Amino acid sequence: MQKEIEITGLNKSFGQGASAFHALSGIDLSIGSGEFFTLLGPSGCGKTTLLRIIAGFEEPSTGVLKINGKEVTGLGPSKRPINTVFQSYALFPHMSVADNIGFGLKMLGKPKSEIKSTVAEMLQLVRMEAMADRLPSEISGGQQQRVALARALAPRPRVLLLDEPLSALDLKLRKEMQSELKRLQAETGITFVFVTHDQEEALTMSDRIAVMSAGEILQLGPPQEIYNAPVNRFVADFIGDTNFLILRVKEIGNGEAVLELPGGRQASARLPESISPPVGSRVTAVIRPEQAEPTAAGQGEMQAVVEAATFFGTDTHLHLLLDDAQGFVLRRQNRPDQPSPAPGTRLGLSFAPGALRVLED
Amino acid sequence: MRGHGWKWLLCTPALIVLLLAASGPLLIVAVYSFLSPGNMGGVSWEFTLEAWFRVFFRRDIFEPDLVEWNTAHLQVFWRSIWLSLQTTFICAFLGFPTAWFIATRPRLTRTIWLFLITIPFWTNLLIRTFAIQEMIRNNGTINAVLMWTGLIDSPIQMMFTEFAVLLGMAYVFLPLMVLPLYAAMEKMDFSLVEAGYDLYASRLNVLWHVILPQVKPGFIAGSILVFIPAIGAYVTPRILGGGRTMMLGNLIALQFGQGRNWPLGAALALLMLVVVVGALIFYLRVVGRNDEVRRG
Ligand SMILES: Nc1ncnc2c1ncn2[C@@H]1O[C@H](COP(=O)(O)OP(=O)(O)O)[C@@H](O)[C@H]1O
Numbered sequence: 001m002q003k004e005i006e007i008t009g010l011n012k013s014f015g016q017g018a019s020a021f022h023a024l025s026g027i028d029l030s031i032g033s034g035e036f037f038t039l040l041g042p043s044g045c046g047k048t049t050l051l052r053i054i055a056g057f058e059e060p061s062t063g064v065l066k067i068n069g070k071e072v073t074g075l076g077p078s079k080r081p082i083n084t085v086f087q088s089y090a091l092f093p094h095m096s097v098a099d100n101i102g103f104g105l106k107m108l109g110k111p112k113s114e115i116k117s118t119v120a121e122m123l124q125l126v127r128m129e130a131m132a133d134r135l136p137s138e139i140s141g142g143q144q145q146r147v148a149l150a151r152a153l154a155p156r157p158r159v160l161l162l163d164e165p166l167s168a169l170d171l172k173l174r175k176e177m178q179s180e181l182k183r184l185q186a187e188t189g190i191t192f193v194f195v196t197h198d199q200e201e202a203l204t205m206s207d208r209i210a211v212m213s214a215g216e217i218l219q220l221g222p223p224q225e226i227y228n229a230p231v232n233r234f235v236a237d238f239i240g241d242t243n244f245l246i247l248r249v250k251e252i253g254n255g256e257a258v259l260e261l262p263g264g265r266q267a268s269a270r271l272p273e274s275i276s277p278p279v280g281s282r283v284t285a286v287i288r289p290e291q292a293e294p295t296a297a298g299q300g301e302m303q304a305v306v307e308a309a310t311f312f313g314t315d316t317h318l319h320l321l322l323d324d325a326q327g328f329v330l331r332r333q334n335r336p337d338q339p340s341p342a343p344g345t346r347l348g349l350s351f352a353p354g355a356l357r358v359l360e361d
Numbered sequence: 362m363r364g365h366g367w368k369w370l371l372c373t374p375a376l377i378v379l380l381l382a383a384s385g386p387l388l389i390v391a392v393y394s395f396l397s398p399g400n401m402g403g404v405s406w407e408f409t410l411e412a413w414f415r416v417f418f419r420r421d422i423f424e425p426d427l428v429e430w431n432t433a434h435l436q437v438f439w440r441s442i443w444l445s446l447q448t449t450f451i452c453a454f455l456g457f458p459t460a461w462f463i464a465t466r467p468r469l470t471r472t473i474w475l476f477l478i479t480i481p482f483w484t485n486l487l488i489r490t491f492a493i494q495e496m497i498r499n500n501g502t503i504n505a506v507l508m509w510t511g512l513i514d515s516p517i518q519m520m521f522t523e524f525a526v527l528l529g530m531a532y533v534f535l536p537l538m539v540l541p542l543y544a545a546m547e548k549m550d551f552s553l554v555e556a557g558y559d560l561y562a563s564r565l566n567v568l569w570h571v572i573l574p575q576v577k578p579g580f581i582a583g584s585i586l587v588f589i590p591a592i593g594a595y596v597t598p599r600i601l602g603g604g605r606t607m608m609l610g611n612l613i614a615l616q617f618g619q620g621r622n623w624p625l626g627a628a629l630a631l632l633m634l635v636v637v638v639g640a641l642i643f644y645l646r647v648v649g650r651n652d653e654v655r656r657g
């Protein structure tokens with residue numbers, strides 16, 4: 001895959017000396033041409049800062065940023081083949097929708113006829129033909145979002161940066177715009193760098209995700225890998241729901257650890273390469289709520305008592321208490337022929353090999 | 362809506378002041394402009410259009426039937442309008458970068474700069490104007506320095522010129538432009554500027570297409586705040602302009618003082634009011650129409 005953006009050894013700090021704040025440290029990243037790449041992390045972890053550095057609004061303190069193979073350090077935003085969809089949309093309030101969309105082309109000095117046809121094309125692409133002459137204040141938030149998108153796409157940038165573009169929309173509109181964005185990206189073939197703090201959004205939309213925390217990239221990979229093989233406790237906690245179990249190591253070998261489960265049985269779990277806990281010590285292990293299954297009491301790897309059941313429509317969350325009093329949540333798909341067990345019921349838990357993983361803390 | 366009636370009472374004190382201090386005197390001035398001048402100033406209660414006639418025309422002293430335009434009055438009118446327009450432009454030109462500088466400081470420092478901008482208001486206008494005089498008079502600071510450095514041989518005449526009046530007025534009215542401009546810029550969404558750069562605009566294009574349309578209300582408010590008091594300025598043209606660059610305010614004061622022609626002064630004052638209101642309506646019309654065209 002051809003590399004569109006290459007970032008090596010990038011650091012960014014605000015302020016000087018002792019009071020300097022390190023917003024980004026040691027970022028290494030390469031984004032492929034035509035990729036839908038997502039920066040995911042909690043608020044304040046440096047996502048916007050990284051995006052602003054790529055756009056050219058901020059300069060990195062150290063490190064190299066290449067776009068399409070060329071180093072762009074020192075080039076202003078108007079010199080980079082990159083456009084941004086701002087979190088606040090930043091539509092020009094005194095210009096009509098059409099003028100907003102045509103602004104970039106006009107500044108590039110394109111002929112009037114070309115601007116007109118591209119604007120018409122963009123209006124159609126985001127399905128806003130009827131609103132061309134309205135002012136931004138005269139259209140809804142979702143429509144403003146589309147206009148901001150069309151405005152950024154109109155000059156045909158190599159890369160489109162989107163800073164939490166959907167966070168201001170309500171749930172239904174957000175779902176709609178998610179598939180709209182995927183469609184636009186497929187149709188235009190433009191590289192998307194998408195910022196969100198919503199893990200579900202990241203999982204459903206991205207080709208690859210970089211999970212960030214406190215200015216660092218903790219894990220980088222496709223959504224399945226991030227979900228199924230989180231590298232540490234933070235990633236596991238941030239992406240999806242997870243059961244954390246503190247378990248004792250009985251044996252170590254072959255990149256696996258044999259752990260003692262509540263109730264006395266044993267199971268082997270994958271060990272990350274970065275750690276090698278001594279035998280007898282306690283480690284944190286995880287199982288996703290949907291990767292365990294209820295069985296009859298006395299069977300399976302662990303035994304538990306049902307404390308409560310929460311109904312979620314498609315599935316039910318069973319809140320369990322394991323034998324050693326650790327909590328465990330089990331997600332079970334609802335079926336009319338299988339009523340959820342009443343509180344107080346005893347049941348066994350089984351899980352597939354590979355579901356149990358040891359994590360770096 | 363119920364219970365809102367009595368709240369109207371809250372503004373009655375202000376209304377009473379307005380009535381006593383503005384509407385009442387205005388009415389008196391309007392009436393005076395149609396009366397004859399008294400011998401020792403004041404008015405004598407005889408109706409005549411003579412004052413209004415003399416605003417525009419002049420009779421020959423020896424042949425009263427020979428009527429010509431009163432060019433002296435018209436010149437003062439024109440000078441007042443022209444100097445006020447120039448003052449407004451100078452203030453806008455100097456005020457914009459000043460306001461921009463303040464608006465782009467960190468929040469805490471902004472307060473300090475704003476405070477500094479208002480400091481001149483703390484000193485009496487008369488004293489400030491005399492200070493300017495001290496700078497620009499023939500043996501004042503500027504000329505002394507220039508002559509000492511040998512750049513000039515004889516002092517440059519700055520006092521009693523239109524330049525002196527412009528300098529004084531621009532100085533006095535500059536804060537009235539900076540403050541509304543600052544208010545407009547402070548409300549501005551600076552991500553619009555970034556969006557401009559992001560969409561390949563040059564600095565000049567960002568200024569023209571993004572920033573100026575955003576701060577336009579500030580310019581409108583600032584222009585009105587500067588132009589109106591400028592056209593009636595009294596102290597500055599009196600001290601720095603002298604008799605040769607008289608402005609409307611001085612002409613009117615002259616009629617109520619040495620001229621002892623109150624009706625003429627009243628007529629001139631009313632005409633000034635008409636000019637100001639007319640200019641204001643014209644200005645807002647023009648500015649407002651641009652907005653409608655954009656919406657097209
Ligand atoms: N211009 C700045 N000056 C000082 N600190 C900043 C500046 N911009 C961002 N920060 C700090 O950097 C951190 C990361 O911010 P940001 O990139 O906006 O996070 P995110 O977009 O992930 O929520 C925050 O703690 C923020 O306060």
Ligand SMILES: [Mg+2]
Pocket residue numbers: 044047048049163
């Ligand atoms: Mg952010």
